[in-house]
């Protein structure tokens with residue numbers, strides 16, 4: 236099965252680890268290069284600062300992780316992640332209505348991102364042909380100009396020495412800060428991009444909360460009703476008897492500096508949510524972390540799949556290709572779906588590595604396209620959002636709104652929406668006649 240020699244992966248985040256897992260089946264040696272130091276326990280890392288904020292794992296991501304790392308879900312629970320009923324234990328206020336709560340037959344693991352990532356890393360460390368270099372920063376590619384081929388990378392180590400790594404394929408999994416697009420420009424390769432300005436900011440703090448007998452949920456989401464409401468928030472139980480609370484805003488509605496300057500800034504900020512539920516919980520809680528801020532000025536999808544003269548030997552995955560609006564919790568699951576697509580392609584037994592890479596970029600464009608469309612449809616509800624609008628935007632927004640409203644009164648519609656939102660079923664199931672009729676009836680009712 237190991238028909239190729241050596242693969243290098245830039246970045247040991249979620250996509251880097253997933254790529255390492257998949258490529259270890261097909262390459263004799265896989266080298267993963269990560270600029271952060273090794274985590275000895277599940278704590279946020281400098282190189283993946285977003286890990287300080289709420290990270291939900293959708294069903295598609297959870298299923299894929301279990302397939303790639305058998306037993307991982309149980310490991311999450313054994314070390315404190317919470318197993319919740321995805322519809323019963325989630326209290327979700329969305330577009331001005333509370334969604335129904337009932338047993339829809341699905342479970343979700345609640346945990347912090349460092350906890351999830353740490354468990355994946357333990358699996359990767361146990362793969363004999365994967366070598367991990369921590370504290371190594373990839374600075375440059377080795378490039379054969381005549382063949383238009385990437386042949387390796389140049390790396391700076393923690394003590395400032397330079398190392399070189401040569402391989403058959405270099406995978407860029409270095410995330411949104413990847414240097415590849417700029418590097419490619421210098422060698423005359425332009426990457427077309429879709430970019431949508433959203434002005435999103437995230438503010439997060441961890442709490443311990445007193446017992447509350449009336450708390451009958453494990454995660455509460457208070458999302459804004461756009462366009463007039465721009466701030467949303469969440470409060471979720473996670474491992475270690477902690478609660479993570481994240482408040483986000485579009486169009487930079489939150490003054491993060493002011494929040495950080497005030498000792499109780501986060502709790503004060505929670506008063507600005509469309510409902511006071513989260514404030515009512517955390518006002519009596521004990522903050523157990525500093526307040527963290529993360530900005531996502533724009534979302535971006537780099538179309539490596541469209542470039543004919545992309546150097547050979549270069550494969551791109553994860554946030555390097557697309558940073559999506561994180562409010563919908565899809566980024567890690569997209570990375571899992573991409574890794575599964577990569578595995579499927581390699582299993583087809585083609586010895587033509589370059590062909591596999593080219594097809595991979597096209598396959599992941601198909602995965603991203605549907606999700607990108609779903610996400611920007613919501614982002615464009617705000618007038619400050621700018622960028623290329625999807626075709627049929629107004630209709631899509633209208634249809635989605637009816638689905639959101641129906642989710643507060645119709646179990647079947649909500650359960651179908653949950654499957655689409657969790658990326659386990661295509662959007663088209665929300666257009667089936669049974670649901671279409673309900674959507675039309677709802678729209679007559681509210682007009």
Ligand SMILES: Cc1cc2nc3c(=O)[nH]c(=O)nc-3n(C[C@H](O)[C@H](O)[C@H](O)COP(=O)(O)OP(=O)(O)OC[C@H]3O[C@@H](n4cnc5c(N)ncnc54)[C@H](O)[C@@H]3O)c2cc1C
Nearest residue numbers: 246248249250270282290291373410553554561564566567
């Ligand atoms: C605020 C926020 C909230 C989010 N919430 C969710 C959520 O609820 N659910 C969800 O599924 N997704 C969420 N996401 C998305 C998710 O974080 C990303 O999709 C995911 O981390 C992508 O993984 P990645 O490995 O591609 O990139 P990253 O996680 O960014 O990892 C890149 C890695 O590469 C390393 N690196 C970078 N450059 C170099 C270099 N030159 N040399 C060596 N190493 C390098 C970095 O140190 C890092 O470890 C959220 C994102 C943000 C910003």
